[in-house]
Amino acid sequence: MSEMNATDRVGGTKPPTLQLSGLHKSFGTVEVLREIDLTVERGQMVFVLGRSGSGKSTMLRCCNRLEEPSAGSIFLEGQDICARGVDLDKIRRRIGMVFQSFNLYPHLDARRNVTLALRKVLKLGRDEADERATSALDRVGLANRADHYPGQLSGGQQQRVAIARAIALQPVVMLFDEPTSALDPELVGEVIAVMRELKDLHMTMLVVSHEMAFAREAADRVVFMADGRIVEDAPPEQFFTQPSEESTRAFLARYSA
Amino acid sequence: MDQLILQFFNVEVMAKAWPLLLRGLGMTALLCLAVIPLGLLGGLLAALASTSQSRWLRWPTVALIDLFRALPPLVLLIFVYSGLPFTGLQLPPFLAVVIAFLLNNSAYYGEIIRAGLISVPAGQSEAARSTGLTQSQTLIHVVLPQALRNVLPDLISNSVEVVKMTSLASVVSLAELLYSADMARSVTYNASPITLAALIYLILLWPVVRLMSRFQRKIAI
Ligand SMILES: Nc1ncnc2c1ncn2[C@@H]1O[C@H](COP(=O)(O)OP(=O)(O)OP(=O)(O)O)[C@@H](O)[C@H]1O
Ligand SMILES: [Mg+2]
Numbered sequence: 001m002s003e004m005n006a007t008d009r010v011g012g013t014k015p016p017t018l019q020l021s022g023l024h025k026s027f028g029t030v031e032v033l034r035e036i037d038l039t040v041e042r043g044q045m046v047f048v049l050g051r052s053g054s055g056k057s058t059m060l061r062c063c064n065r066l067e068e069p070s071a072g073s074i075f076l077e078g079q080d081i082c083a084r085g086v087d088l089d090k091i092r093r094r095i096g097m098v099f100q101s102f103n104l105y106p107h108l109d110a111r112r113n114v115t116l117a118l119r120k121v122l123k124l125g126r127d128e129a130d131e132r133a134t135s136a137l138d139r140v141g142l143a144n145r146a147d148h149y150p151g152q153l154s155g156g157q158q159q160r161v162a163i164a165r166a167i168a169l170q171p172v173v174m175l176f177d178e179p180t181s182a183l184d185p186e187l188v189g190e191v192i193a194v195m196r197e198l199k200d201l202h203m204t205m206l207v208v209s210h211e212m213a214f215a216r217e218a219a220d221r222v223v224f225m226a227d228g229r230i231v232e233d234a235p236p237e238q239f240f241t242q243p244s245e246e247s248t249r250a251f252l253a254r255y256s257a
Numbered sequence: 258m259d260q261l262i263l264q265f266f267n268v269e270v271m272a273k274a275w276p277l278l279l280r281g282l283g284m285t286a287l288l289c290l291a292v293i294p295l296g297l298l299g300g301l302l303a304a305l306a307s308t309s310q311s312r313w314l315r316w317p318t319v320a321l322i323d324l325f326r327a328l329p330p331l332v333l334l335i336f337v338y339s340g341l342p343f344t345g346l347q348l349p350p351f352l353a354v355v356i357a358f359l360l361n362n363s364a365y366y367g368e369i370i371r372a373g374l375i376s377v378p379a380g381q382s383e384a385a386r387s388t389g390l391t392q393s394q395t396l397i398h399v400v401l402p403q404a405l406r407n408v409l410p411d412l413i414s415n416s417v418e419v420v421k422m423t424s425l426a427s428v429v430s431l432a433e434l435l436y437s438a439d440m441a442r443s444v445t446y447n448a449s450p451i452t453l454a455a456l457i458y459l460i461l462l463w464p465v466v467r468l469m470s471r472f473q474r475k476i477a478i
Contacts, residue, residue, distance in 0.1 A: 105385075
């Protein structure tokens with residue numbers, strides 16, 4: 001009961017941070033996303049699970065229109081980002097994205113990876129941009145690596161710089177697409193630690209990841225996708241202990257085995 | 258043997274031809290200064306058009322690049338200088354040379370830069386666009402620096418070709434280095450000015466060529 005009240009308080013006054021409604025996506029004749037409805041409330045961390053090819057990345061990439069939805073709508077704090085005439089670049093600076101392969105700019109050092117958008121998009125002066133970059137890098141524990149180029153950083157450090165690059169723009173929501181899948185097992189922890197810290201700072205996050213233990217411990221909700229649909233959407237306890245769908249159970253059985 | 262040295266390595270003749278060759282070298286430099294930067298610019302535009310989303314931009318550009326890469330530059334030059342006058346357009350030699358070489362080199366630079374653009378992973382522009390950078394900001398600050406760096410040896414190599422190509426301008430009587438040397442030869446009845454010109458080309462280009470070999474060896478490792 002108290003849980004419901006909390007939800008009401010957050011959701012009641014403000015529109016959800018991110019809301020997908022009736023989202024479809026086809027590549028040619030292949031339907032990859034079908035009738036996706038998903039709401040991410042402010043401050044929530046929502047995990048997305050699903051087999052390879054179930055459409056997780058495509059759904060995430062629709063959220064900042066790296067992929068153009070075929071039908072349906074996406075609302076960012078109540079604003080339809082697919083509406084005609086929206087300034088997509090202005091929308092995107094409010095949505096942080098972290099990629100499986102980091103995608104740091106290899107020709108720029110860590111600091112300038114972070115400052116590029118601060119300078120060119122937010123039009124901050126050099127000093128202010130540097131200051132913000134330093135505090136973002138500090139947040140991910142890499143202020144002392146600001147002068148290093150991506151090639152001089154470990155995978156875990158690169159991903160943390162990528163997170164710093166995104167949070168420096170102070171986005172209202174962060175999208176993570178398998179942020180730890182490309183990492184050696186011993187480097188996964190440091191990235192998860194940073195994400196946990198973001199969660200403590202009430203960052204709104206939509207996370208595609210197979211780190212089950214992390215999902216179970218930190219997620220507000222877990223969503224399971226199969227064949228381009230969301231077939232399960234539940235709090236982690238319920239999701240992992242008594243999922244309602246057979247496909248979810250099969251998936252969990254395979255992963256916990 | 259002495260005869261040979263007198264004919265090809267006559268220092269006295271070389272000294273006399275030197276001022277003329279120096280002026281020729283100036284013209285060669287001027288041609289390079291026009292053709293290399295403008296060719297790079299034309300090549301960049303060609304590369305962007307040939308990788309564009311729009312097929313109406315892509316196809317004609319690819320066709321033009323193919324055309325100007327296949328045509329021998331000398332044929333292009335003669336066409337521009339001696340062919341166009343039949344349409345009533347007589348260009349001064351310098352302009353004719355610059356135009357002919359620009360067509361050729363925009364195509365070559367274009368093909369090189371296109372390869373560079375393609376070599377940059379799509380994730381780079383996706384990351385940039387996801388932070389709100391515009392398409393042109395992404396190109397300028399993220400994609401192009403990496404693209405150009407990836408094909409730098411090819412760009413330098415083609416620029417060496419441009420320097421060599423300028424000697425073709427002698428056929429339209431533009432007084433660049435080779436033409437000047439040949440003039441000096443016909444006046445002195447001695448081949449030494451040609452030798453001197455060859456030496457100048459060698460001194461100019463050999464270090465570049467050497468450096469590139471080392472560079473490419475490093476990349477190969
Ligand atoms: N650009 C594209 N063109 C055509 N088909 C695509 C494209 N991108 C994705 N697909 C297809 O869409 C489906 C969903 O892909 P998506 O990458 O969203 O899956 P995923 O759940 O993220 O998988 P993974 O766990 O392997 O990352 C797959 O069948 C894929 O082949
Ligand atoms: Mg994926």
